[in-house]
Amino acid sequence: MSRRVVITGLGVISAIGDNVRENFSSLKAKRTGIEHINILQTIHKGILPAGEVKHSDEELLQLAGVSENTGYTRLALLGMIAAREAFISSGAKKGERKRTGLVTATTVGGMGGTEKYYLDYIEPGKTGDFVKYINSYDCGDSAEKIADSLGIKDFITSINTACSSSANALMLGARLIKHGRLDRVVAGGVDALTKFTINGFNSLMILDKENCKPFDKNRTGLNLGEGAGYVVLESLEDAQKEGKTIYCELTGYANTCDAYHQTASSPEGAGAYLSMSKALVMSGLKVEDIDYINVHGTATQINDLSEGNAMTKLFGGNVPKFSSTKAYTGHTLGASGGIEAVFSALSIQNNIIFPNLNFKEKMDEFNLVPVTELEENVRVRNVLSNSFGFGGNNSSLIFSAL
Amino acid sequence: MSTAITAYCLIRNHKVIVNGETLLEKEKELKFSEFIKSAYDLNASANLKFFKMDDLCKLAYIASEFLLKNKKLSEQYGQENVSLLFANTSSSLDTDISYYNTIKDFPSPSLFVYTLPNIMMGEISIRNKFKGENAFFIFERFDPDFLRNYAMQLIKEKKAKAVIIGWVDLLKENYEAFLCLAEETGNGTELTTENLEKLYNVTNFKL
Amino acid sequence: MDELIAKLKTQIIEQLNLEGVAPDDISADDPLFGEGLGLDSIDALELIVLLEKNYGIRIENPADGKKIFATIRSIAEYITANKKA
Numbered sequence: 001m002s003r004r005v006v007i008t009g010l011g012v013i014s015a016i017g018d019n020v021r022e023n024f025s026s027l028k029a030k031r032t033g034i035e036h037i038n039i040l041q042t043i044h045k046g047i048l049p050a051g052e053v054k055h056s057d058e059e060l061l062q063l064a065g066v067s068e069n070t071g072y073t074r075l076a077l078l079g080m081i082a083a084r085e086a087f088i089s090s091g092a093k094k095g096e097r098k099r100t101g102l103v104t105a106t107t108v109g110g111m112g113g114t115e116k117y118y119l120d121y122i123e124p125g126k127t128g129d130f131v132k133y134i135n136s137y138d139c140g141d142s143a144e145k146i147a148d149s150l151g152i153k154d155f156i157t158s159i160n161t162a163c164s165s166s167a168n169a170l171m172l173g174a175r176l177i178k179h180g181r182l183d184r185v186v187a188g189g190v191d192a193l194t195k196f197t198i199n200g201f202n203s204l205m206i207l208d209k210e211n212c213k214p215f216d217k218n219r220t221g222l223n224l225g226e227g228a229g230y231v232v233l234e235s236l237e238d239a240q241k242e243g244k245t246i247y248c249e250l251t252g253y254a255n256t257c258d259a260y261h262q263t264a265s266s267p268e269g270a271g272a273y274l275s276m277s278k279a280l281v282m283s284g285l286k287v288e289d290i291d292y293i294n295v296h297g298t299a300t301q302i303n304d305l306s307e308g309n310a311m312t313k314l315f316g317g318n319v320p321k322f323s324s325t326k327a328y329t330g331h332t333l334g335a336s337g338g339i340e341a342v343f344s345a346l347s348i349q350n351n352i353i354f355p356n357l358n359f360k361e362k363m364d365e366f367n368l369v370p371v372t373e374l375e376e377n378v379r380v381r382n383v384l385s386n387s388f389g390f391g392g393n394n395s396s397l398i399f400s401a402l
Numbered sequence: 403m404s405t406a407i408t409a410y411c412l413i414r415n416h417k418v419i420v421n422g423e424t425l426l427e428k429e430k431e432l433k434f435s436e437f438i439k440s441a442y443d444l445n446a447s448a449n450l451k452f453f454k455m456d457d458l459c460k461l462a463y464i465a466s467e468f469l470l471k472n473k474k475l476s477e478q479y480g481q482e483n484v485s486l487l488f489a490n491t492s493s494s495l496d497t498d499i500s501y502y503n504t505i506k507d508f509p510s511p512s513l514f515v516y517t518l519p520n521i522m523m524g525e526i527s528i529r530n531k532f533k534g535e536n537a538f539f540i541f542e543r544f545d546p547d548f549l550r551n552y553a554m555q556l557i558k559e560k561k562a563k564a565v566i567i568g569w570v571d572l573l574k575e576n577y578e579a580f581l582c583l584a585e586e587t588g589n590g591t592e593l594t595t596e597n598l599e600k601l602y603n604v605t606n607f608k609l
Numbered sequence: 610m611d612e613l614i615a616k617l618k619t620q621i622i623e624q625l626n627l628e629g630v631a632p633d634d635i636s637a638d639d640p641l642f643g644e645g646l647g648l649d650s651i652d653a654l655e656l657i658v659l660l661e662k663n664y665g666i667r668i669e670n671p672a673d674g675k676k677i678f679a680t681i682r683s684i685a686e687y688i689t690a691n692k693k694a
Contacts, residue, residue, distance in 0.1 A: 107518060109493070111498070115502065118502070137495075138491075138492075138493065138495075138540070139493060139540045140540055140541075140542065157539055157540075157541070157548075158539070158540045159537070159538065159539055159540070160493060160518065160519055160520060160538055160540055161518075161520040161536065161537070161538050162518045162520060162521075168537060172537075175555060179555065195505065196498070196501075196502060196505070196517070199505045199509040199514075200501065200509060200511075200514035200517065201514075202509065203508075203509040203510060203511040203514055203654060203658070204511050204514065204515070204651075204654060205511075205654060205657070205671040254535075254561075255535040255536065255537065256482065256533050256534060256535065256536075257486070257523070257524070257527040257532055257533050257534065257535075257536045258527075258533070259481070259524075259527040259528050259530075259531050259532060259533050260528065261528070261649070261650075262515050262516075262521055262524050262525065262528075262651070263515045263651070264650060270533070271533065274482060274533055278482075389518075389520070390515065390518055390520075390521065390524070391518060391520040391521045391523060391524030391536070392524045392527060392528070392536075393520055393523075393524070393536050450627075450628065450629075450647065452628075453626045453627070453628035453629075454625070454626050454651075454652075507662070508658050508661060508662050509658075510655070510658065511651055511654035511655060511658065512625075512626075512651050512652075512654070512655050515651060
């Protein structure tokens with residue numbers, strides 16, 4: 001009999017706040033964090049808007065409680081800040097005998113440090129302060145730094161499946177608990193803005209020069225963002241025994257492959273349809289039980305069409321209320337599944353549905369209009385959260401009130 | 403009947419070994435690009451998209467073509483019931499470097515799309531119409547225990563009837579690919595951590 | 610125009626990694642996308658890069674690419690009409 005998995009802790013840092021309380025406050029106030037780039041030194045400053053976390057690297061060092069910078073990239077710091085918030089909020093105590101793991105996710109790893117110092121690294125004989133960042137390049141480095149900061153030793157891994165990475169981290173975390181391998185998992189992801197990603201997405205011509213408009217007929221692309229989102233997963237049994245605050249249960253999840261193109265999703269959304277329907281089957285819920293969908297909704301031509309078609313196919317004429325929160329935070333790539341899991345948990349805990357900012361006109365291809373005003377005091381028992389990544393990697397998670 | 407490894411493919415040191423048989427062996431001095439092209443030519447099934455892939459995807463793709471020759475997994479099990487479970491240590495670093503060198507003048511979109519390690523699973527899925535779960539992990543070294551347990555779990559939970567387990571790593575001229583096919587029931591060798599480790603290390607292991 | 614078309618064929622083969630395709634294999638008037646060379650959306654983006662890199666012409670809206678990149682000849686005509694002196 002496999003255990004039921006619940007969320008006992010939340011942590012997030014993004015363009016709209018340094019912690020859960022600030023993020024929640026911004027979501028309610030319709031306050032976006034997307035604006036002109038201030039911190040990253042890029043040629044696209046002043047041209048492409050993005051959702052930067054509003055702190056310099058030095059400020060993040062302080063927020064993370066790091067006294068000596070022995071090679072902490074912006075990414076590692078963002079991850080540490082959010083993972084720690086989640087861990088502490090779950091009531092974790094020093095010296096507890098719980099088998100605890102970290103399943104983290106990222107797409108750029110330490111790229112932010114590497115691109116800054118690449119030319120220094122390759123100059124023969126050159127040394128300097130930059131040397132300490134050499135080992136920070138790979139994804140595993142930030143995983144280890146986050147685990148170290150929380151004293152997690154039993155299991156550490158990193159997942160990289162593009163934009164579905166942290167949703168997949170939650171899936172793995174849940175599985176590890178269900179099957180009794182671990183008692184507690186800090187699961188989620190982190191990504192920092194880098195020249196690497198801005199230039200890459202720009203070369204694909206899918207960035208909006210204005211604030212993005214998810215699911216709008218006149219959408220022209222996404223805005224990039226950065227941040228970290230983590231949840232603490234435990235078994236329902238343990239959480240109840242210890243009298244923990246339970247935000248919600250992770251009742252369903254699925255990952256499928258679109259098998260269509262390296263980066264574009266299929267127009268009919270085959271992979272998306274499969275991941276949503278399989279997650280639903282696993283949860284035992286019916287389509288009419290879903291109260292809110294936090295869509296992937298990047299505002300690219302392709303994603304919103306594909307996802308909208310999949311939703312229409314699955315829900316027929318009764319697509320539940322839905323919104324994309326990417327118009328607040330930007331598309332945080334590897335962190336998006338984790339950040340949006342936190343937002344989904346807040347939605348259930350507070351019976352609230354966050355609006356889809358910047359929406360004006362519905363798309364021609366179907367009859368889908370997102371929620372555009374904050375809805376409070378609405379019954380939110382089951383939330384479906386989508387995260388779709390390059391490589392056709394599609395993940396859907398279902399969170400439910402207990 | 404227990405879950406069995408029914409096929410495997412090892413590509414290392416310019417050798418392609420499939421189910422214990424060496425199908426191709428090239429001089430060590432050859433560059434990876436020349437070696438992998440000769441492996442492509444050997445396999446006969448033309449696919450012009452191969453030439454657009456980065457080296458990491460070419461390696462994974464070729465290994466999968468050898469592994470799956472004469473198999474029709476999508477038809478046999480259904481597209482949604484074939485899963486991919488891959489891992490490596492260098493992620494997409496090789497292509498990250500190539501792409502990075504284009505940033506200063508003209509960032510290349512065709513290189514950028516390969517700056518994620520899971521794209522190799524995407525390529526294999528597109529080619530074979532696999533729509534089941536795709537999971538990609540970054541580990542310091544090949545971890546047969548983790549991969550074996552994860553694959554067994556997928557099959558036990560009925561999320562998959564067949565799982566392709568892969569360790570595909572490439573950085574400049576250093577590469578290795580180890581793919582094996584685990585099926586719910588089949589003739590082969592039992593899917594255990596020891597057997598996975600043996601296949602990975604010993605090149606003439608017959609299933 | 611013929612010289613430009615010949616040059617374009619070589620450049621496109623190189624930029625798009627079209628293995629085994631010789632310039633003579635490409636006709637100036639055959640469709641580039643869909644049938645024939647079977648180019649896809651990423652190839653279209655690389656063609657946009659090619660135009661900027663080799664001819665200094667910037668295409669702002671990727672949707673314009675469909676018409677401009679229909680055939681080698683249409684690309685050559687676009688370049689001739691827009692190339693900076």
